[in-house]
Amino acid sequence: MSKSREMDSHGQWNFGSGLPWSELSAAWSSPDYSRERDQNRQNRASDVRGLGSSxxxxxxxxxxxxxxxxxxxxxxxxxxxxxxxxxxxxxxxxxxxxxxxxxxxxxxxxxxxxxxxxxxxxxxxxxxxxxxxxxxxxxxxxxxxxxxxxxxxxxxxxxxxxxFSSSTQESLYTQQITALTAELEQVRKAQADWQMQMQQQMEIQQQMQIQQTQMLEEM
Incomplete structure (x- = not known):
């Protein structure tokens, strides 16, 4: 505490920031700081998972x-x-x-x-x-x-x-699983197509490099 709060040469409290108490007090009383403080208070009060006061x-x-x-x-x-x-x-x-x-x-x-x-x-x-x-x-x-x-x-x-009844709940879960499975299959297919395209591009680049090398050797 002695490092963060000490008297300056004019007898005013200094809180480690290089600013005397009078300037810090003025900054804390400014409208911008007040708005930010109020917003932070609201953010803390309204916890994102409902643990605080909403x-x-x-x-x-x-x-x-x-x-x-x-x-x-x-x-x-x-x-x-x-x-x-x-x-x-x-x-x-x-x-x-x-x-x-x-x-x-x-x-x-x-x-x-x-x-x-x-x-x-x-x-x-x-x-x-x-x-x-x-x-x-x-x-x-x-x-x-x-x-x-x-x-x-x-x-x-x-x-x-x-x-709701367990039978309807089971039906809902079944539909959700079916939809997720179909979506996952689409993702896998898209990944396979992308990998195939990348492989084809790599093969084309390799062929071009071989041709360029052969042309340089013939020169």
């Missing part, structure tokens, strides 16, 4: 109250998320984490809908909580992003039979 616009009203105020009914989790994580003045997401969570949830829901429509097992009810939990990376340290510790209540509700 940014939201709901104020001090608990999530349970928001559920009753949004639509006059029990909203879905994504409706609640949109209501509490968008700025009222311009309807923009409060941060990238909130936006990506919504987009991932929407993508999974569309995949589930397509799987149900493509199956012959009839209608299937997907758990809204399980879909949301999958979209945000599941439970971390007893909390789910957007739900906090209330995730345990949803776990209890969905475990009683609200989640």
């Amino acid at each position: 940014l939201h616009t709901g104020g001090s009203i608990p999530h349970t109250e928001h559920r009753r105020l949004v639509l006059g009914r029990e909203p879905t989790l994504v409706e609640l998320h949109s209501h509490t994580h968008k700025r009222q003045k311009d309807q923009r997401w409060v941060d990238e984490h909130a936006r990506k969570a919504f987009e991932e949830y929407t993508r999974i829901r569309e995949s589930q809908t397509a799987a149900v429509e493509g199956s012959s097992g009839g209608s299937t009810e997907y758990s809204d909580y399980h879909t949301w939990s999958q979209a945000v990376g599941g439970m971390q340290h007893g909390r789910v992003y957007g739900l906090g510790s209330q995730a345990y209540a949803y776990e209890g509700q969905t475990s009683s039979g609200c989640s």
Whole structure:
């Protein structure tokens, strides 16, 4: 500490940067530094995996109250998320984490809908909580992003039979595996074609080098 903070010749504290306390204090009070400090605080508060306190616009009203105020009914989790994580003045997401969570949830829901429509097992009810939990990376340290510790209540509700059937889940996994296998096969074919082209180019270059060598020897 003695190296980083010591008195200068004018009797002012110097923090190792060569600047006296008065100049450091002025720099820390500048608008640019204040904006950067606030942004860093928001970034720390909105943890990318939901481990910290997520940014939201709901104020001090608990999530349970928001559920009753949004639509006059029990909203879905994504409706609640949109209501509490968008700025009222311009309807923009409060941060990238909130936006990506919504987009991932929407993508999974569309995949589930397509799987149900493509199956012959009839209608299937997907758990809204399980879909949301999958979209945000599941439970971390007893909390789910957007739900906090209330995730345990949803776990209890969905475990009683609200989640989709095992047969439909198996059908979804089978379709996903089939699609991934086909995609992998396309990648392998593209790699094989590329290797063949490279081999042909190398052979052409070798032939050209041989011809050039022969021409030089004949001269």
